Amino acid sequence: MPYNVLAMLFAIAVAAGASTASAETPEEWVKLGARVHGGFGAFIPVDIRIGEDAMRRLNAKPRELAVTYYSGDGVPCPCSVDGIMLALIASPGQSSVRVEAEKPPPGTFLVAVIRPRKGGDGLKYTVPNSFLPQLGEINKTIQNPLARYHAVIKLEGLFTVEPVK
Numbered sequence: 001m002p003y004n005v006l007a008m009l010f011a012i013a014v015a016a017g018a019s020t021a022s023a024e025t026p027e028e029w030v031k032l033g034a035r036v037h038g039g040f041g042a043f044i045p046v047d048i049r050i051g052e053d054a055m056r057r058l059n060a061k062p063r064e065l066a067v068t069y070y071s072g073d074g075v076p077c078p079c080s081v082d083g084i085m086l087a088l089i090a091s092p093g094q095s096s097v098r099v100e101a102e103k104p105p106p107g108t109f110l111v112a113v114i115r116p117r118k119g120g121d122g123l124k125y126t127v128p129n130s131f132l133p134q135l136g137e138i139n140k141t142i143q144n145p146l147a148r149y150h151a152v153i154k155l156e157g158l159f160t161v162e163p164v165k
Contacts (some may be wrong), residue, residue: 040145051087062089
């Protein structure tokens, strides 16, 4: 889905009262993710986890962080960036989300570099391709979106985090 359309859908979801702050329950994440993305697969909670982790580590509030996102080769779409958009309350229309055409290193599902919008040090999140089979299996075998959310949230070692200047 083109990201200008995603930005518009995100703005509509927020304007409709879907969320003016980060969602607080798994049910809210699923509802908002499905509304913005058009469905709730296993990729979206990957980046919800990343976005929430970045806000905690950087002691930030919604709308205070920006993300630069790199989607790996073999990844069907950069749809997990929608999870970061939701968690951070960020959007391309606010210039707080950039999806780069450049690819991350081989063997990488995604890289997300998250920084304070006002400047300063940030964090680099990396998810290896080794999680793609698990995420695909979750999508295939778990039809309930809330159960998908919980299955992804429980995955151990899903990402690594490095500081970036």
